[in-house]
Every structure is written in structure tokens, then in C-alpha cells.
Amino acid sequence: MNAITSSPLLAVRNLRVTTSNGFPILHDVSFDVEAGSIVALVGESGSGKTVAARASMRLLPKAIRPTSGEILFQGRDVLKMSDGEIRKVRGAEIGMVFQEPMVSLNPAMTIGAQLAEGLRLHEKLTVEEALARATEMLERVKIPNPQACLAAYPHQFSGGMRQRIMLASVMLLRPKLLIADEPTTALDTLTQREVMEIMVDLTRTFGTAVLLITHNLGLVAQYAKKVIVLERGKLIETGPVEDVLHRPQEQYTRTLIDALPKRDYSRKPLAAAPPLIAARNVEVTFSGAGNMFSAAEKKLAVRGVSLGVQPGEVVAVVGGSGSGKTTLGRAMLGLLPLSSGDILFRDRSMATADKAFARDYRLQCQLVFQDPYSSLDPRQKISEIIGEPLAHGPKLNRAEKAERVAEIINEVGLTGLGDRFPHALSGGQRQRVAIARAVIRNPAFVVADEPVSALDMTIQKQVLDLFRRLQENHGFACLFISHDLGAVSRVADRIVVMEQGLIVEQGTVGEVLDHPQHPYTQALLKATPTLGIAA
Structure with a gap:
């Protein structure tokens, strides 16, 4: 040579x-x-x-x-x-x-x-x-x-x-x-x-x-x-x-x-309880773009899904892009209109709820977005962003509000960063801000929509550990949306697998990951990269 x-x-x-x-x-x-x-x-x-x-x-x-x-x-x-x-x-x-x-x-x-x-x-x-x-x-x-x-x-x-x-x-x-x-x-x-x-x-x-x-x-x-x-x-x-x-x-x-995701075997099974929030035969339809010669084509994004989340439970919804998992999460928060079906919160139908109960439902439900940067106001300081939800609820004076904001800032590991703007933080720090904003009012239900998908492995591990600790301390129920089975195994009590708007499999973490029944679940597991060395 x-x-x-x-x-x-x-x-x-x-x-x-x-x-x-x-x-x-x-x-x-x-x-x-x-x-x-x-x-x-x-x-x-x-x-x-x-x-x-x-x-x-x-x-x-x-x-x-x-x-x-x-x-x-x-x-x-x-x-x-x-x-x-x-x-x-x-x-x-x-x-x-x-x-x-x-x-x-x-x-x-x-x-x-x-x-x-x-x-x-x-x-x-x-x-x-x-x-x-x-x-x-x-x-x-x-x-x-x-x-x-x-x-x-x-x-x-x-x-x-x-x-x-x-x-x-x-x-x-x-x-x-x-x-x-x-x-x-x-x-x-x-x-x-x-x-x-x-x-x-x-x-x-x-x-x-x-x-x-x-x-x-x-x-x-x-x-x-x-x-x-x-x-x-x-x-x-x-x-x-x-x-x-x-x-x-x-x-x-x-x-x-x-930092690679590892299953948390220490989570104890929850005792059976009535669901805090439940979807009943929910369907969500999106209208496509039409023109003067043809009508808009409708797409059924969620197809007759029924799912309950009990108090303190973390239910992971996994599936590929277009499976309907984010649509289901937003529908359960009342952010998308239902084509049919119903959402029940504390066993009451949201379709017939009065204004007072509907307002309480909205305040008790929070969302953590996939991309924190686009969901944080670039003109507000971190302390202002986190404290904004406190305007909706029991009136707090300025000192009480500042004390609560400082408390949650310390709890999510952002001590000393309250006076910074979002652009001055890393991706992991911005996601901590988004989580802090969601939990500052001690909500009953949180939807976390792909909260770690854009983070590197070490930051992902830190955010998942933070999320698990906050969930245990505050006791909120959670719908954790992800395409990463490794990440959800670290935080979830139960896994729901969606494909093309349908739930194709659900069960405990062990049941779904160790004994998958549906071919789609098996395909997701097979496609998940591990440290096995390529030939």
C-alpha cells in the first residue's frame, strides 16, 4: 500500500x-x-x-x-x-x-x-x-x-x-x-x-x-x-x-x-383508584386544505380512544410521528375540539361543565411543550415567566409571590438565574423553566409533550430525574408523551402505545417492554438503539 x-x-x-x-x-x-x-x-x-x-x-x-x-x-x-x-x-x-x-x-x-x-x-x-x-x-x-x-x-x-x-x-x-x-x-x-x-x-x-x-x-x-x-x-x-x-x-x-436511559425498578405499583381525568371514545378530526375545485379532505387523528389517568399516576403515551399522541394530550387539556366523545375531569363531563368548573379544570391542568424556547417569552425574565401562572388563583402579595417563585426556582436547580432571559440559558435550563412554570401552582394533571427529545443524553437524564422528583414531591398525575421507550421507562407507571390514532397496546412498563404483544410495539422496541456493537 x-x-x-x-x-x-x-x-x-x-x-x-x-x-x-x-x-x-x-x-x-x-x-x-x-x-x-x-x-x-x-x-x-x-x-x-x-x-x-x-x-x-x-x-x-x-x-x-x-x-x-x-x-x-x-x-x-x-x-x-x-x-x-x-x-x-x-x-x-x-x-x-x-x-x-x-x-x-x-x-x-x-x-x-x-x-x-x-x-x-x-x-x-x-x-x-x-x-x-x-x-x-x-x-x-x-x-x-x-x-x-x-x-x-x-x-x-x-x-x-x-x-x-x-x-x-x-x-x-x-x-x-x-x-x-x-x-x-x-x-x-x-x-x-x-x-x-x-x-x-x-x-x-x-x-x-x-x-x-x-x-x-x-x-x-x-x-x-x-x-x-x-x-x-x-x-x-x-x-x-x-x-x-x-x-x-x-x-x-x-x-x-x-446517562443512557435505564428503567426505574424502584417505582411501586399504584393502588387502583378512579381516574382523575379520562378520555371516553375521543375522536379528533383535522380538516385538510381545500380549493375551489375540491372539498377539504378530513383526517381522523384520534380514533375513538378511551384512556384514564388516576391521581399521582404517570402514563406514557408512545408512538411514531403522526400516531396521534400529541393530539390526544391536547384534547385532554381542552386545547383541541373533539369530533366525538368526551373528557371527564374528576368524574364530571367537560362537555356540560359550568364556567366555574371549566375554569378550575383549566387551572388544574398544565402543559410542558417539546420546544421550550418557542414557548417562553423572550422579553420576560425567567422569574417573571415562572411566576406568571400565580396571577390565576389565590391572590398573593408581591413578597409572597417572590417567595414562591424563588422556592420553585431552587427546586428545579436554577438558583441565581431568575434575572436572566431565555436566550441566555441552555436547552436543558430552558426546559427546567418550562417545567417550573407548569408545576408552580401545584396542578393536578400535567401533559409533558416530548420534553426531552431535543436534549443530549446527560441533560436528558438530569431533566428526567428532575421531573420524576417533582412528580413524587407534588403528586400530580401526568401524561408523558414520547417516542423514546428508554426515556419513558425511567418515569412511567404505565405505557400506552398509539399507532395511526388508535391505542394498540397498553400495560405496565414491565408488561409492554418485556412482553410486547402488538407488532408495532415490537417494531418500536427493535428500532430503539442500544449499546450492542454493530457487526
């Missing part, structure tokens, strides 16, 4: 990246990506994973810049390339799939136009030739009816389909290196597996190397051969996946592994 073939495809050498005011983001980081290999770059949020990857394509923001080191792609230093040279490398030789495809796909352009754009730029094809290649690639990523897809817009597709389209657009040019930046973070486990399998199949077919940026160690174990661990911009540990994940040498790596 000669020197050329033995050299890595991408070699990062002593890379140091700082902000414009000199604050270090990466500290002398070095790693290699071999041709045709899958290398995982892991670490918590803020560890420098994405900065290291974006530096490889010279896509860093203006306020961030490499100050020393080399990034050698096929032996050439990316940092020394001219603007014209790096433009030829981007897309054609190094492609990138981003975490949120809706942000990277142009909402004003058809899918066909976006797929053809890169081909026509780098390969000088005609429109017809580019669209033919695009159609073929859409078929390979398993997009139904690819011809119709070419004329559609990004908003017309689900998150999983958009990620497949993004993958198709990148792989059309058959790059030598694919950088996948958290490509499946916001996807349910079934869609996550489908996207990863398609990505691995395509890259193997074309001989493309992959730099996989993720905080999901299960995905790393399943798909990667080598792993690089970063902490606060420093390379902590690197090596074959089996060695690093099964025999970690560094405490930080062990901390990441220990």
Missing part, C-alpha cells in the same frame, strides 16, 4: 478555533476520517462537535475562526484554499446533512429545483438530465411517487421525509465525505432507523465516508466503527467503538454512557 492510499481522507491536526474576542472553542483537536469509514463525533451540547465539522467545510460564522492547525482533505489544507477552490469542494466532494432539514431546504423552491441546483452547478447538466438523476435518487431514498415529489414544496412532507430529501440532495453529487450533523435527533425511533439505514446504504454504495455528529450513543454503537469524544472543545478519548463504549478510559466517557 502506497503513501497516498494509506493517508486518511480527512485529517484534522491540532485545530484551534476561537471567537473574535479570543475565547477558545476548540483546543488543539486532532482526528482522522478514513475513506469509506463511518466515524462518530460525540459529546454534550457545547462540546464543539458541530464547530469541528463546519470548520472542515469553512462554514463557520464570521465571529468564529480557526487560529491554528490544519484541516487536510485529500492532502490539501482546507484552511488555505481560495474561495473558488472551497466552493468546488463543498457539495461536490464534502456534503453536509443538517439537524433540521426544514431550515436548510428553501421553502419557496420546489424539491425538484433544489435537487437539480447542485447538479447543474457542479456537473453542468441540462434541466432534464438533472431532474432524471434527482428522480432516480428519490427512488433510492424510498420517497413514494418521486415524480410528484419534484413538484412539491418542503412543508408538504413530514420531518422524516424531509430528511430523506436532504440526504438525496447531498448524495446526488456522490461526495467523498458526508458530514451528518445530528441527522435524526428530532425523529421518532422508527423513522430514525429508516433514515440511518438509507444513509448507510447510500454511503456504502458510493464509497462515501461519514462523519456522524450525534449525542446518541446507541446510534454510534449500531453504525460507527470509530468514535471521537469531545468535552468543552477538548478531545477526551478516541478509538474503535467497541473499545470506547465497552471499556472507556476517561471519566467523561463513562458519564455519557451512564
